[in-house]
Each structure stands twice: as C-alpha cells, then as structure tokens.
Amino acid sequence: MYRYDEFDHAFVRQRVDQFRDQVSRRLSGELSEDEFKPLRLMNGLYLQLHAYMLRVAIPYGTLSSRQMRCLAHIARTYDKDYGHFTTRQNIQYNWPALKDVPDILMDLAAVEMHALQTSGNCIRNVTADQYAGAAADEIEDPRVWCEIIRQWSSLHPEFSFLPRKFKIAVTGAPNDRAAVAVHDIGLRMVRNEAGEVGFQVLVGGGQGRTPVIGSMIRAFLPKRYLLSYLEAILRVYNLLGRRDNIFKARIKILVQQVGAQVFADMVEDEWQHLKDGPVELPDGELERIQAYFAPPSFEPLPTLHAGFVEAKDRDPAFAAWARSNLADHREPGYAIVNLSLKPVGGVPGDATSAQMDTVADLADRFSLGEIRVSHEQNLILPHVRQKDLHSLWQELTAVGFATANIGLISDIIACPGLDYCSLANARSIPIAQQISTRFAELDRMHDIGELKVKISGCINACGHHHVGHIGILGVDKKGEEFYQITLGGDATETAELGRLVGPALPYDKVADAVETLVDTYLEHRQGGERFLDTYRRVGLQPFKEKLYATH
Amino acid sequence: MPKHVVTANRLIDGAVVYLTDCGGWSERIQDAIVADGKEADAALTAAADRAVADCIVVAPYLIDVDTAADSSVLRALRYRERIRSDGPSIHPEFAKNLKG
Amino acid sequence: MPLIKTSGAGTTASADVVADPWVSVGDDDPLPAAAPVIVSLTRWERDRDALLATGRPVGVRLASHQLATSIAGDLDHLALVALEFPTFRDGRAYSTARQLRERFGFKGELRAVGNVLRDQLLFMHRCGFDTFEIAHPDAAAAFAKALAEFTVFYQPATDQRTPAPRLRHLRSAAE
Numbered sequence: 001m002y003r004y005d006e007f008d009h010a011f012v013r014q015r016v017d018q019f020r021d022q023v024s025r026r027l028s029g030e031l032s033e034d035e036f037k038p039l040r041l042m043n044g045l046y047l048q049l050h051a052y053m054l055r056v057a058i059p060y061g062t063l064s065s066r067q068m069r070c071l072a073h074i075a076r077t078y079d080k081d082y083g084h085f086t087t088r089q090n091i092q093y094n095w096p097a098l099k100d101v102p103d104i105l106m107d108l109a110a111v112e113m114h115a116l117q118t119s120g121n122c123i124r125n126v127t128a129d130q131y132a133g134a135a136a137d138e139i140e141d142p143r144v145w146c147e148i149i150r151q152w153s154s155l156h157p158e159f160s161f162l163p164r165k166f167k168i169a170v171t172g173a174p175n176d177r178a179a180v181a182v183h184d185i186g187l188r189m190v191r192n193e194a195g196e197v198g199f200q201v202l203v204g205g206g207q208g209r210t211p212v213i214g215s216m217i218r219a220f221l222p223k224r225y226l227l228s229y230l231e232a233i234l235r236v237y238n239l240l241g242r243r244d245n246i247f248k249a250r251i252k253i254l255v256q257q258v259g260a261q262v263f264a265d266m267v268e269d270e271w272q273h274l275k276d277g278p279v280e281l282p283d284g285e286l287e288r289i290q291a292y293f294a295p296p297s298f299e300p301l302p303t304l305h306a307g308f309v310e311a312k313d314r315d316p317a318f319a320a321w322a323r324s325n326l327a328d329h330r331e332p333g334y335a336i337v338n339l340s341l342k343p344v345g346g347v348p349g350d351a352t353s354a355q356m357d358t359v360a361d362l363a364d365r366f367s368l369g370e371i372r373v374s375h376e377q378n379l380i381l382p383h384v385r386q387k388d389l390h391s392l393w394q395e396l397t398a399v400g401f402a403t404a405n406i407g408l409i410s411d412i413i414a415c416p417g418l419d420y421c422s423l424a425n426a427r428s429i430p431i432a433q434q435i436s437t438r439f440a441e442l443d444r445m446h447d448i449g450e451l452k453v454k455i456s457g458c459i460n461a462c463g464h465h466h467v468g469h470i471g472i473l474g475v476d477k478k479g480e481e482f483y484q485i486t487l488g489g490d491a492t493e494t495a496e497l498g499r500l501v502g503p504a505l506p507y508d509k510v511a512d513a514v515e516t517l518v519d520t521y522l523e524h525r526q527g528g529e530r531f532l533d534t535y536r537r538v539g540l541q542p543f544k545e546k547l548y549a550t551h
Numbered sequence: 552m553p554k555h556v557v558t559a560n561r562l563i564d565g566a567v568v569y570l571t572d573c574g575g576w577s578e579r580i581q582d583a584i585v586a587d588g589k590e591a592d593a594a595l596t597a598a599a600d601r602a603v604a605d606c607i608v609v610a611p612y613l614i615d616v617d618t619a620a621d622s623s624v625l626r627a628l629r630y631r632e633r634i635r636s637d638g639p640s641i642h643p644e645f646a647k648n649l650k651g
Numbered sequence: 652m653p654l655i656k657t658s659g660a661g662t663t664a665s666a667d668v669v670a671d672p673w674v675s676v677g678d679d680d681p682l683p684a685a686a687p688v689i690v691s692l693t694r695w696e697r698d699r700d701a702l703l704a705t706g707r708p709v710g711v712r713l714a715s716h717q718l719a720t721s722i723a724g725d726l727d728h729l730a731l732v733a734l735e736f737p738t739f740r741d742g743r744a745y746s747t748a749r750q751l752r753e754r755f756g757f758k759g760e761l762r763a764v765g766n767v768l769r770d771q772l773l774f775m776h777r778c779g780f781d782t783f784e785i786a787h788p789d790a791a792a793a794f795a796k797a798l799a800e801f802t803v804f805y806q807p808a809t810d811q812r813t814p815a816p817r818l819r820h821l822r823s824a825a826e
C-alpha cells in the first residue's frame with residue numbers, strides 16, 4: 001500500500017488546519033452559511049436530513065487494518081457507532097458535530113486518510129477495481145495510477161471549480177468491476193500490439209438524470225502521458241462545459257453536444273501543448289509509487305489446497321459461500337474473500353465500529369493486513385490463503401459477514417435515500433431490506449444466480465439503478481413514495497443502461513414486482529443463462545406483460 | 552390552511568431542531584410553537600432569521616403540521632419531515648419523539 | 652476597488668495593498684488623459700488601433716466565457732489582462748490564466764476581478780494571477796495569510812512553487 005512521506009503528511013495536516021480555521025470562522029459568525037457551505041463541501045461535509053454528514057475518501061478502495069481501526073474509532077467517538085460504505089469507495093458518517101470535524105480530520109490524517117474532494121465541483125476520490133493487485137485477470141495494478149491521480153488532483157489550482165463534479169475510475173483488468181463506462185473519465189489498462197501497457201480512455205459516461213455510456217476518445221495512451229492527457233481533458237471541460245444549467249453541466253453533456261470525435265480533437269489540440277511538459281512525472285516518481293504497490297510476499301503454495309476442497313465437500317454451507325463470495329487470486333493457493341455487508345434484512349453498506357474492528361483483526365490474521373472496499377458496498381480481504389478459508393468463514397459467520405450472496409439478488413446496492421438524504425424522493429434502504437428478506441433462502445438465491453439489484457432514492461442515481469440488472473428508482477407522486485423499475489442495465493465491460501418497464505409502483509408493491517420479474521426470468525431461462533442473458537435474449541416484453549398483468 | 556412550525560438544523564452539531572415558544576430550539580417537534588396564519592408565520596420566520604444571524608441554527612423553514620386529530624400531538628404532514636422529526640425509519644432506536 | 656499585488660515567488664510570495672494606476676473604461680466612454688486603460692474585448696476589437704495610437708498601456712478585460720485565444724495574437728500589445736470571476740464558482744478563468752501564461756507566454760499583469768475571495772487566492776496565484784481586485788481593503792492581511800496556508804503542492808502550475816514530485820526527485824538525485 002502507499003505510505004505518506006513527509007510531503008503528504010504536511011499537506012493533509014495543512015489542509016486540516018485550514019479547515020479548522022474555516023470552522024472557527026463559521027462558528028464565530030465571520031463566515032455566513034452561504035460562504036461556508038462551499039468550503040465545508042470541499043472537505044466532504046454535507047448538511048443532510050438529520051445532521052451533518054462527513055464523507056471520508058477511501059482512495060481506490062484500499063485500506064490497511066490500522067486505517068479500518070481508525071474508521072471504527074471515529075464511529076465510536078464522534079458518531080452513533082456506525083458508518084456507511086458508499087458506492088464510490090467512501091465511508092459516510094451520518095451524525096458528526098461540526099465542532100468535532102477538525103478533530104476527526106486530524107485523527108484521519110494520523111492514519112494517512114482525508115475527506116478531501118469527496119464533494120464539490122472538483123475531481124472526486126478516484127475509484128478502482130476492488131480486486132486490484134490481487135485479481136487473477138489483471139493486466140497491471142491500477143492503484144499505482146490512482147495514487148498518481150490522487151496526488152495530482154489534490155487541491156488542483158485549475159480544476160477546483162469545474163462546471164460540476166468529476167469522477168474518474170480505473171480498471172487494470174478486462175473484466176470491469178469498477179464501472180468505468182459510467183464515469184466522467186473511465187480508464188482501462190490495455191495492452192497494445194507491441195505488448196506495452198497503456199490506457200484506453202473513455203469520457204462522458206455518467207448516471208444521474210441523463211445516463212450515458214462513456215465514449216472512447218483514445219484507444220491507447222502510453223502510461224507516461226496520463227497526467228498531461230487528463231489535464232487536457234479537464235481544461236477543455238473547464239473552459240467549455242455548460243455553467244448555465246446545473247443539469248447540463250457534466251462533461252457528458254459537452255461530449256454529446258460537440259460529438260465524441262470533435263471533443264477528442266479538442267483534447268488532442270490542448271494536449272500538444274501539455275505533453276512532455278512539467279506535469280509529466282519526473283524520473284523516479286513512478287518507480288517510487290510503484291514500489292509501494294509491489295506484491296506482498298506471498299508464500300509459495302499449491303494451486304489447490306486439498307483441505308479447502310475437502311471442507312467444501314463436507315460442508316455445503318461453506319461450499320455455497322465459497323461459490324459466491326470468493327474470487328480468483330493471481331497467486332496459486334490464495335483467494336480473494338468478499339465480506340458481505342448485505343445480511344438478510346440489513347442496511348446495505350452499514351457497519352458498526354465493532355464490526356470494523358473485527359474486520360481489521362481478521363485482515364491482520366488472514367490477509368496481510370489489507371482490506372478493500374467495493375463500489376458494491378462490500379468489504380474484501382484480498383489475500384487469503386486457501387488453507388485459512390474455512391476458519392475465516394467460521395469467524396465471519398460469527399460476526400454476520402458471511403452471507404453467501406455476493407453478486408446475487410440480495411447483494412443489493414442501495415443509496416441512503418429518504419432515511420438520510422435531503423435530496424431524496426423516497427426511501428431506498430427499506431426496499432432493499434424487503435427484497436433481501438423476500439429472497440433470504442440461500443438455495444433459491446443461488447439457483448437464481450447472478451442478479452444485480454440497484455436502488456436509488458432519486459434521479460441522482462447514487463444507487464446506480466441505471467446499471468442494475470433490475471434498477472429501482474424512487475420518485476415522488478403527490479407526496480407518496482413510488483418506484484420506477486428498469487431492466488437490463490449493466491455496469492461492466494458490456495455496459496448498458498436499463499430500460500424502463502412501465503409505470504411506477506407504490507412502496508409496498510416493489511418486492512412483489514421483483515419476485516414477478518425473477519419468476520419470469522426463471523420461466524424463460526435456458527441452460528446456464530443469467531438474468532441479464534435471458535433479458536437480452538427475450539427483451540423487455542415478457543417481463544412487462546407479467547409485471548403489469550399481476551400488479 | 553395547515554398550521555406551521557419552524558424547523559432548522561443547529562449550527563454546532565447539525566441536529567434537527569424546532570423553534571419553541573420561549574424562543575429556544577428543541578430537538579422534539581412536540582415542543583414547537585405552532586403558527587396559525589400568515590402573521591404568525593412571519594413572526595416565527597423573523598425569529599428564526601435572528602437565530603441564523605446569531606449563529607444558532609442554519610437553513611430554517613416552515614413545515615406543515617397536522618394538529619387536526621388531537622391538538623396535543625404534533626406531527627409533520629410530509630413524510631420527509633416525519634423522518635426528520637422521528638429519525639431514520641430503519642433506526643427506530645434513534646427516534647426522538649419516543650423519549651420523554 | 653482595493654487592489655492587492657503579490658510579489659516574490661513560490662512559498663515566499665507576499666500580498667500587499669497597492670495603488671491602482673489603471674482606469675477601467677466602458678465601451679463608449681471617452682478615454683481619460685494619458686492613464687493606462689482597461690477595456691472590454693468588444694472595445695479592444697473595435698478600437699484596437701486607436702487605443703494603441705495613444706501610446707498608453709492598454710489592458711483587456713475578458714468575461715469568463717471569452718477564451719484566451721481571442722486575444723492570443725495581441726498579447727505583445729497588452730500590458731494587462733483582467734479575467735472575470737462572476738462568481739467564485741465559475742472557474743473558467745483559472746484555465747484561461749494558465750493558457751495565457753503557459754501556452755501564449757503572456758508576461759504582463761494578470762488581474763483577477765469580480766468575486767475574488769481569500770479562500771481562492773492561492774489557486775489564482777498558482778494559475779498565474781498577480782493582482783487581485785478585492786471588496787474590502789481590510790481583508791488584505793487575510794489574503795496574505797491565505798498565500799502561506801500550504802507549503803506542499805502536488806502539481807506544477809504557473810507559479811514558482813516546486814511540486815512535491817519534483818522535490819522528491821531532486822532530493823533523491825542529491826543523495
């Protein structure tokens with residue numbers, strides 16, 4: 001993992017001091033709320049429905065056990081003893097007091113964390129594949145570049161007042177787990193014909209009110225040019241993105257308006273003036289950062305541990321968990337372990353301080369001290385020896401993290417919705433709870449197979465509903481909570497936006513509707529088709545007919 | 552015309568608060584002073600604006616309350632405001648109106 | 652409008668209130684005698700030759716949507732470019748400033764006008780601005796303080812502050 005040097009430490013401390021000064025100016029009345037709001041937002045501090053909400057960045061989803069313990073400490077000391085892992089590799093605290101926030105930020109700084117640029121019209125926390133550095137299918141570890149982008153974008157003097165927020169995601173693997181196609185910039189590490197690794201660059205993807213799949217503007221960018229090329233994209237956007245209408249201010253609207261080719265040409269033109277300039281990394285800096293992401297010292301192990309295989313044969317519950325919650329590791333004898341933050345009937349993404357502490361301990365004992373956070377709101381222990389899996393599973397079961405549902409119907413993404421969010425139209429979390437309770441039965445869940453349900457409480461789409469196999473969007477109909485359902489969305493390398501099935505349904509009909517959709521899929525399913533495959537083959541119509549015949 | 556109370560968030564800790572009849576702010580909607588009619592609304596809004604200037608609360612606004620059934624029980628009319636007054640629907644243990 | 656001018660480079664830069672010799676003139680106002688003038692892009696494009704013929708220093712003020720390319724060819728004739736921040740949220744002038752300095756090599760005075768706040772001063776300074784019209788002269792001390800809030804910078808910009816990656820490089824080269 002990356003470790004701060006003296007520059008990084010000084011920087012975050014200075015940022016905390018600056019914010020402490022801003023908070024005291026606010027509390028003394030020197031700053032009005034209008035003046036203070038943009039300043040607090042630049043430090044991830046919102047005022048939500050019930051209280052302030054602090055959004056802390058977990059850059060590219062990587063945490064050490066020590067950092068996780070600090071997150072637990074903050075929940076316990078300054079909040080109501082829990083935190084919420086979001087869809088953008090952040091953690092949100094829902095109840096901090098304004099007066100405590102500088103102290104919270106100081107505690108975070110001590111473990112090399114911050115809340116910088118988790119809000120505001122700037123380059124936001126850079127996200128990555130949660131399996132980075134561990135995945136079997138990876139070309140290169142994208143976190144090296146995420147860290148480079150994190151540093152370059154931190155208090156960028158030119159790009160801190162963009163037309164709108166700006167999200168960058170990076171994947172180092174062809175199987176896209178970072179949803180790069182629905183980001184303002186999506187970067188895919190690819191190999192060219194000469195075998196060199198570089199970036200395929202997508203721009204103008206996004207969700208929200210106007211969902212768009214990003215357009216590729218460059219098939220191969222040599223790695224060393226990443227910063228100058230990003231700077232060119234951001235400059236074109238900063239100068240030409242719309243500022244007269246907040247709903248049309250994201251880069252996707254600019255790209256649509258001028259066309260992807262013209263946009264690419266404008267970037268190219270600007271890039272000619274930046275390329276090979278001072279923004280490119282000096283010699284040694286890439287190597288310095290790369291060294292922090294060197295693979296940990298893995299033990300030489302056989303590809304398949306016999307005890308692991310036996311345990312699966314012996315224990316069907318363990319076998320089910322292993323089927324859904326493990327992913328292939330790049331090293332023989334290791335596995336990537338997903339900890340489900342989606343217990344049946346639970347709040348997706350929430351964890352108590354005790355749970356966070358337990359995860360930190362388990363990471364120390366089983367995963368070389370490393371933890372990951374996914375945009376699907378789960379936690380990951382990236383480096384677990386196969387021979388430890390059974391004992392780890394038993395311990396996870398005891399703390400409620402072993403629900404065998406990763407990628408299945410109850411592994412639901414849900415935004416905070418009307419229970420917390422001041423922008424919401426409707427609640428998201430209780431809908432997720434109803435669905436996961438409805439499909440609690442493990443065999444049935446596994447029989448249904450991969451099915452991604454994603455729920456947003458309003459059109460801002462923090463719950464990624466546009467790219468859910470089943471997407472659920474809360475809308476307000478004359479003060480009542482209603483929900484629109486979309487089908488066929490996909491956030492991966494085969495990205496697609498979901499299509500609306502029909503009129504919105506009331507709160508108490510949503511779980512029934514999901515059940516009807518699942519039944520329809522099971523009726524039409526052929527062979528080993530996933531929900532998405534069946535949908536793509538048969539189309540919307542059969543689902544629509546069934547849904548509106550019965551409801 | 553529904554009656555109104557003023558709600559806001561307390562500056563120092565963000566807590567949801569309601570303007571009370573002694574000019575203070577309470578975390579319980581029960582304690583709120585109820586305005587009936589335009590003039591009373593204006594008086595409450597003015598009091599709230601003073602509290603903003605004094606750095607006590609932020610973003611105050613009037614909400615509709617239901618007093619029809621039983622005037623001793625104050626409830627917000629909109630569902631959003633009920634969640635604000637009662638806490639997240641998924642965390643009944645945080646409900647403020649239950650205590651006291 | 653009180654005017655702040657920064658002097659010095661990098662982390663030793665300071666900010667002071669200075670007298671403003673420039674006069675802003677409207678598109679149809681008569682020119683004052685001899686004083687240096689700041690005109691809109693419209694007037695510059697219309698009266699360019701007449702303005703230059705007076706022999707005085709001339710500056711152009713760009714609205715935030717007016718691009719650096721609109722005056723790039725004229726920079727040799729301009730002693731000042733003023734860039735507007737209609738609200739502090741409108742960040743276009745940061746990019747325009749950097750283009751003027753870095754791409755088009757503008758060496759004259761680059762002035763920030765409009766909603767210029769202390770919390771953005773460091774960003775502006777880093778993008779190449781050297782004078783700032785502010786609303787209250789008594790805020791000058793706070794502006795000076797804002798310039799010194801950070802000693803670490805991660806990216807190169809127009810200013811002389813050496814970014815952290817370069818410092819690391821220099822340090823390891825020295826070892």
Ligand code: SF4
Pocket residue numbers: 415416417418421422423424425456457458459460461462463
């Ligand atoms: S999608 Fe809407 S309701 Fe949900 S968190 Fe985002 S803004 Fe709030």
